[in-house]
Amino acid sequence: MFKRQLVLEDGTSFIGKGFGSDRQISGEVVFNTGMTGYQEILSDPSYCGQLVTMTYPLIGNYGINRDDFESITPSVHGLIVKEACDSPSNYRSEETLDRFLKAHDIPGLAGIDTRKLTRLIRNHGTMRGLFTSADHPVTDALQLLEQQKVFSNHVERVSTVKPYVVPGRGRRIVLVDFGMKHGILRELTKRNCHITVVPYHYSAEKIRRLKPEGVMLSNGPGDPKHVQLAIQMIKEIISDIPIFGICLGHQLIALACGANTEKLRFGHRGSNHPVKDLQTGKTVMTSQNHGYTVTKESLADTDLELTQIALNDGTVEGLTHIRFPTFSVQYHPESSPGPEDTYQLFDRFIANIDAHIPAENKEEERCQSVLI
Structure with a gap:
């Protein structure tokens, strides 16, 4: 040395x-x-x-x-x-x-x-x-x-350059890569999803052409306000397609819905951060890595409902859209490293997709499964 x-x-x-x-x-x-x-x-x-x-x-x-x-x-x-x-x-x-x-x-x-x-x-x-x-x-x-x-273009530096497919026979998911951890892919593939990973600047029109049943917004580095193209994309698809946002994806959903974000003094980085679910009253341990947070006061005039808070400092940890099938969390439910208390959020995402699919499409899927 x-x-x-x-x-x-x-x-x-x-x-x-x-x-x-x-x-x-x-x-x-x-x-x-x-x-x-x-x-x-x-x-x-x-x-x-x-x-x-x-x-x-x-x-x-x-x-x-x-x-x-x-x-x-x-x-x-x-x-x-x-x-x-x-x-x-x-x-x-x-x-x-x-x-x-x-x-x-x-x-x-x-x-x-x-x-x-x-x-x-x-x-x-x-x-x-x-x-x-x-x-x-x-x-x-x-x-x-x-x-x-x-540098302010950290997302550009870590996002995939070209789209690619991780095949599966389940729900069609577009995963927008802002600096994606492989743990997110692991959880989606466990649920047999057909995943198309796309770059951070993919437009709403290009995403619609892929005919996704759901859109996942990944984690990523830096200030969410530097990713303006993604904010615009979310605004255009949020009423049509179920969305699940993690970490940076969570912050981008908040910005797209009219809320604000701010930089934390020293951030949350660790694998033992307690988060309280305001709907159930339960507390889970989470893995976290972020330097920015959604400003709680800015949620007042939006269609976003605060669902979870950090017990250490009261910051925003979970949001749900009151009109559209969109939700997000600030922490990492895919863990790696950290506790596995919140894996079920991926099941919630799939359930949102199932509930959003028209009845005639579900009947067509049922008939196909019978033929197979």
């Missing part, structure tokens, strides 16, 4: 051991409170442009395997840990964390006080940071950080 420095935009610096790639890179410094699931976190496209601090002190102890990826190519800019394990112990492990980061040109920083860094973020909010050499003067690093461009 070699020495590496993290310089925050407020002038705070941390010097520790570098691992993974040796390149210099900047990004938004955030923290994740999960005790496990670092491989899924690293491969979650929603972390595009971010330097992720893991609050759990030991990372890499069960290695990297081929089964737990949430995307093909990781988009995270960097990883910050207290201790990076060099000798993982797990029967599924195929390589070390260090080797994985090197293969994907992702720099890592270990051996710093991650508790102090987390407290700084909690007190001052998320800040931009720069990974650089240990002997780089802080004043020069701050100047370099200020000069570097802040």
Whole structure:
């Protein structure tokens, strides 16, 4: 290992051991409170442009395997840990964390006080940071950080370029990819859906040509207000097609219906966030990763009903449209990593589709099934 420095935009610096790639890179410094699931976190496209601090002190102890990826190519800019394990112990492990980061040109920083860094973020909010050499003067690093461009097109960078199909014999679903986790595909394929994955900028007209019975809006990185084409698309299809939105998809539905979004001080990133269902009174544990939230007060003049709230801070976690078969959640029901308390939301989506299909179409499907 070699020495590496993290310089925050407020002038705070941390010097520790570098691992993974040796390149210099900047990004938004955030923290994740999960005790496990670092491989899924690293491969979650929603972390595009971010330097992720893991609050759990030991990372890499069960290695990297081929089964737990949430995307093909990781988009995270960097990883910050207290201790990076060099000798993982797990029967599924195929390589070390260090080797994985090197293969994907992702720099890592270990051996710093991650508790102090987390407290700084909690007190001052998320800040931009720069990974650089240990002997780089802080004043020069701050100047370099200020000069570097802040990207606002994170969704464009992680979305699929061309549509593709994951075949099935069930309901026809169009999945709009804003930075989709593979867990969403897994849950839809478990329900035998025929899935067409399309880019973030796909128009309402193109989506209608695919004759979907339902539209899924995926998770993704960044500010939802930067994805104006998707907001317009949702406005045009919301009255015709059942929609289910997750994370960024949830925020885009809110914006399309006239609500507002705002940036959180330090976001929700972890696998143990309690959410209360206002209709049933029950509380579930959820996996979350977002830096923006729907402004609760902005829902007053919309057709959206608040259905779930975060128990930690009271922010909006679930919405249902009062006239159309559309609903959304801020958290990740597909989990990975995290609890599996909310998988049934995918069943609710399929039930919404079934209820929306005209009676004559259902009769035609019944006759086809009898013939088969």
